[in-house]
Amino acid sequence: MLRYTLSRLSQAILVTFVMSFLLFMLIGLMPGDPLENMLEGNPSLTPELMAQMRELYGLDQSVFARYWNWLMAALSGDLGYSSLYFRPVTDVLFPAMLQTVKLMGLTLLVSVPLALLLGSLAARKPNGLIDSVVGVFSFASISLPNFWVSLLLIILFSVKLGWLPASGTPLSAAPSALEQMRHMVLPVAVLAMFHVGPLVRYVRASMIETLSADFVRTARAKGLGEGSVMVRHALRNALIPMVTVLALSFGSLFSGALVVETIFGMLGMGKMIYDAIGNIDFNLALVGLLLATIVTLLANLLADLAYALLDPRITL
Amino acid sequence: MGLNLSIDTAVPASSAFGSGGAAKVQRPGNQALLEVRELTVSFPGEGGSRSNVVSGLNYRIEAGETLGVVGESGCGKTMTSLALMGLVPTAGNVSGQIMFGGRNLADQKDREWRRMRGRDAAMIFQEPMTAMNPVMTVGRQIAEVLIRHEGLSRRDAADRSVGLLEAVGIPSARRRADDYPHQLSGGMRQRAMIAMALACKPRLLVADEPTTALDVTIQAQILDLILELQEDTGMAVQFITHNLAVVSELAHHILVMYAGRGVEYAPAEKLFERPLHPYTRGLIATLPDPDRKVAKLPVIPGGLRSSRSPGCPFAGRCSLASDICRAAIPPMIEVEPGHHVACLKVSQ
């Protein structure tokens, strides 16, 4: 297991390097160049001065040389300066990361247990009453656009009832934990609702299959109660394929987070990358995208490790 | 092979036998341990009708005795066993009486079924690989029964599981208890299944083709094991198989099933000496020489007919069939003491 983890980690590091170069090249293909964007419309800028500045910033070098420079700086902890926020990239990046980790983490804490519960209940009697209700719920979750649900919830809970704040970010400088939580309720609810629908379907399908397995019948033949049959025997086995589904759902969760962050005015990773690309903020976009890559790689690694932990038949 | 199931542990011997005193089913004297009357299992068929998978089955098993149930694939052997355990899939409907220890199981509540299963009656299955939970250790799966029915602590139950694994002849049982099912061979897995089934010393073991999936030599070992355990514990066994040669070795009575019905039911010697039903005769006539006891049921020409068509279900394949056979379903008749047969030509 340790050897496997180490080898997978070193693979991940290699992929990260390759990706960083590819992203560097791709971002270089975006229209304009950083200097032009920053100094655009400045009348006192002569072409000579421009060329001088290019040389100063190393922008006249080849893409390989520029990548090398960026890489060396990045490895020493200098990720550059954000042209959009006029602050070092790290200063923008870390709060955004924290925000997204909070949003996605809380969402997973809600959506995964909810999916397991609803999916298992639905699987007990396929086409029964509970199954139909859960089916409608997951259909709604999959097909209703999350920006629309967000607006609906804001109108109901913030405007009409006034129970919850409409923004995801507290206004006060040092909000209490409770205050922060209150601001997270609606964003997490929307994102969880968006995430839970497909998961419920997978849990249901996986549980229906598992419940017809011979070993479930054996568990019943032993006289075990419905609770241990469902949880300890069926769900425990149905969970194994869920690990992959969960890892694969990360991408859509991230893009869902982008929408939610935008609507609720939260500066998270999704919104940060989106704004960085839209405003041709090279440094920020590059690091943001690279970070998304690393998170995906780690999620896949974690999924494989979880697989091995859940299924004794798999040895790493 | 140590075959004493009442392994000495910290647990008092009485609970090792799973007899919770009054909790056990009362058994008034002079009654069979199990008596099945007019057992019928039906499933919804096409067009809203119900089709009987088992119809009007009658048989009994005395304490300590073995009943062999034979019949070709799809004749309802498994469904009959599942009915005894209250495990018929929810779509199925069970009617008739299942008298077990003087109580009719057929109108038991779910809670009563759960209290009975694994304690008073236990079942082992054809495919020991799929019948065990792949993500739970073998020891834990056995311990579960003891925790459930005898209220043992996890620790005591784990110790007892090791003892049970030893009792069914699994070497280095302590280590094996921590193995997952896929780490055991097929034969070892079936032994572990038997240990699981017998953990609470049930009075009835329902064995649904427990050797079919195993190698020839392993088959013989498992049969021996069941026989030995039966001698030790005095349990009754309902042994289901395709293989007439196998039941000839261990059954006291034999029930031959065809298309969900009993067609012949008799003491084993009688049935082999003087089979009466044409279907049974066909089975025995085509039995391979006794040295090769592993052969599957021979193929009798034709296939299972729908049990809903009028007349004798076997008529389509019976060489003796005539018009009267197609008129009504022949009833099971006791043609001589203990020997029942459902054939118009025999009972006439």
Ligand SMILES: Nc1ncnc2c1ncn2[C@@H]1O[C@H](COP(=O)(O)OP(=O)(O)OP(=O)(O)O)[C@@H](O)[C@H]1O
């Ligand atoms: N869930 C179900 N719904 C409807 N019919 C079923 C169901 N399960 C089994 N059957 C039918 O019941 C009949 C009897 O099945 P059963 O499994 O009892 O046969 P069997 O004698 O055990 O056969 P085998 O020797 O192959 O195990 C079969 O014809 C089968 O198609």
Ligand code: SF4
């Ligand atoms: S009743 Fe008729 S068809 Fe049926 S087994 Fe007897 S002889 Fe054959």
Ligand SMILES: [Mg+2]
């Ligand atoms: Mg069967």
